[in-house]
Amino acid sequence: MFRTDVLVIGAGPSGTVAAAIVKKAGLSVRIVEKESFPRFVIGESLIPRVMDHFEEAGFLPALHRCNWQKKFGARFKKGDVWCEFDFSEQFTKGWTWTWQVPRAEFDMVLAEEVQKQGVPIDFRAEVVGITLGKPYSVTAVRHSSGREERIQARFIIDASGYGRVIPRLFGMERPTPLPPRKAIFVHCYDHLRPRGREGWMISFVVHRTDVWIWVIPFNNGITSLGVVGDPTYINRFGHDPEMALRTIVDHDPNYCDRFRNVEYLWKPRVLEAYSATTSDMWGPGFAIVGNSVEFLDPVFSSGVMFATETASLAAKMAIRQLQGENVDWKNDYAAYIRRGVDVFRTYVCSWYDGALQDVFFAPEQNPEIKRQLTSILAGYVWDENNPFVKKHETLVYILSRYLRSRYTLPVATVP
Numbered sequence: 464m465f466r467t468d469v470l471v472i473g474a475g476p477s478g479t480v481a482a483a484i485v486k487k488a489g490l491s492v493r494i495v496e497k498e499s500f501p502r503f504v505i506g507e508s509l510i511p512r513v514m515d516h517f518e519e520a521g522f523l524p525a526l527h528r529c530n531w532q533k534k535f536g537a538r539f540k541k542g543d544v545w546c547e548f549d550f551s552e553q554f555t556k557g558w559t560w561t562w563q564v565p566r567a568e569f570d571m572v573l574a575e576e577v578q579k580q581g582v583p584i585d586f587r588a589e590v591v592g593i594t595l596g597k598p599y600s601v602t603a604v605r606h607s608s609g610r611e612e613r614i615q616a617r618f619i620i621d622a623s624g625y626g627r628v629i630p631r632l633f634g635m636e637r638p639t640p641l642p643p644r645k646a647i648f649v650h651c652y653d654h655l656r657p658r659g660r661e662g663w664m665i666s667f668v669v670h671r672t673d674v675w676i677w678v679i680p681f682n683n684g685i686t687s688l689g690v691v692g693d694p695t696y697i698n699r700f701g702h703d704p705e706m707a708l709r710t711i712v713d714h715d716p717n718y719c720d721r722f723r724n725v726e727y728l729w730k731p732r733v734l735e736a737y738s739a740t741t742s743d744m745w746g747p748g749f750a751i752v753g754n755s756v757e758f759l760d761p762v763f764s765s766g767v768m769f770a771t772e773t774a775s776l777a778a779k780m781a782i783r784q785l786q787g788e789n790v791d792w793k794n795d796y797a798a799y800i801r802r803g804v805d806v807f808r809t810y811v812c813s814w815y816d817g818a819l820q821d822v823f824f825a826p827e828q829n830p831e832i833k834r835q836l837t838s839i840l841a842g843y844v845w846d847e848n849n850p851f852v853k854k855h856e857t858l859v860y861i862l863s864r865y866l867r868s869r870y871t872l873p874v875a876t877v878p
């Protein structure tokens with residue numbers, strides 16, 4: 464039976480970052496991945512905090528060589544009002560830019576890099592069972608040839624994304640407090656893309672307070688276009704995803720001209736009720752990272768950042784445990800990650816109930832508050848010196864009430 468120190472399930476951003484960090488510590492590590500690469504997963508808008516993790520994993524030189532469209536900020540629009548955040552003007556010291564990435568290509572580069580670092584990946588190898596044990600757990604893997612293999616590992620990192628292998632096998636999936644939302648998205652030929660900055664800037668447009676449209680231009684002329692939000696509204700446009708997406712975008716004055724009749728590269732895809740959580744993030748001999756452990760909402764592009772944050776932390780703690788240290792998974796992993804998730808959850812909820820939109824689109828913009836919010840959007844959600852981290856549950860609602868009492872705030876395209 465094959466034996467390794469660490470077995471990583473899944474070769475997405477969380478799996479490759481975790482494996483690279485384990486490998487650097489001199490431990491043996493292997494990745495098993497269900498699909499063959501390149502494969503597409505949604506998640507194309509990154510936020511600056513991921514750069515810290517890619518640097519730590521040694522991926523940055525290879526990522527730089529890809530010359531993807533750089534992302535220096537994020538902008539949002541409601542009615543006629545734009546609100547733009549510039550990552551170079553942040554409260555927390557950190558990365559001031561990142562990329563907007565074609566995900567299939569991006570994940571392929573990460574997988575190639577981790578293999579160059581000496582981590583073997585078995586593609587088309589699906590984990591179908593795990594028997595936990597000490598000092599070794601045994602993972603059953605089914606290869607595409609039909610061959611079944613058992614792998615002994617001292618530690619398992621579940622980075623299986625939407626596969627959620629350990630939460631499913633061990634009954635750890637839990638309902639999320641967020642209401643179900645729906646997304647329809649596609650890649651299209653953006654032949655009417657404006658020249659210059661307007662053409663490559665990433666944009667999120669409020670269509671209705673609880674429905675928004677994303678526009679993520681890549682530097683190959685292709686743009687990712689998506690609509691996200693309340694399923695009852697999106698379902699009004701029928702069950703054909705292409706018809707629904709085209710109708711919603713056609714009714715939106717911001718992008719109707721640019722995207723009317725554009726050629727879609729594939730049939731638009733639909734994801735529904737994608738928010739997920741687990742009863743626990745770790746257990747004896749394993750840790751769950753990335754989307755497998757928690758996913759909130761796409762609105763602030765935090766998915767890959769949480770994937771790599773959890774991966775980096777779990778990998779470092781697994782290394783210490785395997786080297787004989789006592790590690791406190793409950794406090795130093797689960798509680799720490801939950802603090803960041805809770806901060807983002809507040810901003811996701813207050814986006815959809817409109818309070819955060821009041822703050823973004825108010826005529827009065829306090830520069831210090833803007834810098835603090837920019838750091839949240841950049842992913843620096845563990846900096847307790849930032850009042851919008853420390854008092855995340857209350858500040859945005861206090862501000863929203865104040866702004867509502869003072870100003871007439873912009874309304875969405877569709878009431």
Ligand SMILES: Cc1cc2nc3c(=O)[nH]c(=O)nc-3n(C[C@H](O)[C@H](O)[C@H](O)COP(=O)(O)OP(=O)(O)OC[C@H]3O[C@@H](n4cnc5c(N)ncnc54)[C@H](O)[C@@H]3O)c2cc1C
Pocket residue numbers: 472473474475476477478495496497498504505506507508509510588589590591622623624625626627628646691734737752753754755758760761764765766767768770
């Ligand atoms: C509509 C929508 C839009 C989004 N937009 C963004 C965005 O703009 N920016 C952002 O940062 N995030 C975004 N996300 C979130 C993003 O998709 C994820 O957070 C991110 O891909 C998580 O990475 P991961 O490494 O955890 O998992 P993945 O990237 O999903 O990788 C997991 C891997 O595990 C493999 N796997 C699964 N099951 C098994 C098994 N049994 N055995 C072996 N391998 C297995 C899979 O094949 C896959 O390759 C979005 C999500 C949604 C729903």
